[in-house]
Amino acid sequence: MGQLFAIRLKVPYDRYSRLEGALESMRSLILIAPFVACAALIYQPATAEAGIDACGDIYMDAEADCEVVAPGAECETKCTPISVEVACAADLQVECSAECSGSATVECTGSCDASCQVDCDVDATAFDCSAYCTADCSGGCEAECSDSQCLASCEANCSATCDVDCEGLGVDATCTDKCESSCSGSCTAESTLECQTECSSSGFVDCTTDVQGGCETDCEATEGALFCDGQYVDVEGDLDACIGALRDLLDIEVDGYANAECDGNTCTAEAGASCSVSGGTGGALGSMAPFAFALAFFFSGRRRRRKKL
Numbered sequence: 001m002g003q004l005f006a007i008r009l010k011v012p013y014d015r016y017s018r019l020e021g022a023l024e025s026m027r028s029l030i031l032i033a034p035f036v037a038c039a040a041l042i043y044q045p046a047t048a049e050a051g052i053d054a055c056g057d058i059y060m061d062a063e064a065d066c067e068v069v070a071p072g073a074e075c076e077t078k079c080t081p082i083s084v085e086v087a088c089a090a091d092l093q094v095e096c097s098a099e100c101s102g103s104a105t106v107e108c109t110g111s112c113d114a115s116c117q118v119d120c121d122v123d124a125t126a127f128d129c130s131a132y133c134t135a136d137c138s139g140g141c142e143a144e145c146s147d148s149q150c151l152a153s154c155e156a157n158c159s160a161t162c163d164v165d166c167e168g169l170g171v172d173a174t175c176t177d178k179c180e181s182s183c184s185g186s187c188t189a190e191s192t193l194e195c196q197t198e199c200s201s202s203g204f205v206d207c208t209t210d211v212q213g214g215c216e217t218d219c220e221a222t223e224g225a226l227f228c229d230g231q232y233v234d235v236e237g238d239l240d241a242c243i244g245a246l247r248d249l250l251d252i253e254v255d256g257y258a259n260a261e262c263d264g265n266t267c268t269a270e271a272g273a274s275c276s277v278s279g280g281t282g283g284a285l286g287s288m289a290p291f292a293f294a295l296a297f298f299f300s301g302r303r304r305r306r307k308k309l
Contacts, residue, residue, distance in 0.1 A: 059138070059158070061229075088204055099195070105191065112186055137185070153197045165181045211234060
C-alpha cells in the first residue's frame, strides 16, 4: 500500500514540475526580450554622416573611433597641428564659402543621377540624401589631393555643400527629389574644390594655432577633450551635446565618456555604454552589458529557486 501511494503522488508532481518549467520559460522570455532586441540592434549597419553641428560641423564617418581623453599630459600631447586639421577645415570652409561659388555641370549631375537612382530604389525611405551626397563627393577627394590638409578641406567642402542642398528633404521624399539634391550637392562641391582648397590653405596656419589652443584648453578642463580617429573635435563647450549627436546620428559609442547627475545624496551615472548600434567593437561590447547582466541575474535566480525545491 505504501508503494502504491507513493506512485500516485509522483504523477501529479511531475505534471506540476513540467507546468512550472513552462511558466518559468515564458517568464524568462518576457524578462529578456527587450535586451535581446537591444542586442540585435548592434549588428545593424551604420551609415556615413555629413557635418554634425553639435561637434563643430566636423565631417564624421560612421566607423570613426571616438574617445574622451582625460585631462592631463597625455591629453595635451594629442593636441598637435595634424590632429586639428579636420576641425580647422570645417571652420575654414565656412569662411571661404563666400568667395568660392560654383555650380553643378549637366555632365556631372547626369552621370551621378543614374547611379543614385539605382541605389535609392533599393530602399527609398532609408536613403539619406546628405549621407549619399557626402560619400559620393568625398570619394574623389583622395584622387584630387596629395596632402592631409587638402583632403580635410575637400571632405569639409563636400560635407557642408551636401548639407545645404539636401536640407529639408524628409524620409518620404521621392528618389527623384533625393537624387536631384544629392547630385546637385556633390557636383557643386566638385566645382568649388580648387577654390576651397586654395582659400583654406592660406588660413591653416592661423587656424591651427587657435584650434590647437582650444584643444589644450579642453585638456585642462574637468571633462577632457574628444578625439575621433585621432582628430580633435571642437565641441564648443558642450561635450554632452556632441556625444549625444554621435550616438543619435551615427550610433557611435564614445570610449572614456562618463556623465553623472546627482540629486541630493543620490547619483546616477552614464559611462559610455547604452543600447545603440555602434560603428566599433568597443561600443558593441558596451551595449551587450545590460543584456548579459539580465541573463546572469535571471539564471542565478533559477538556480536559487531550484535549490529550494
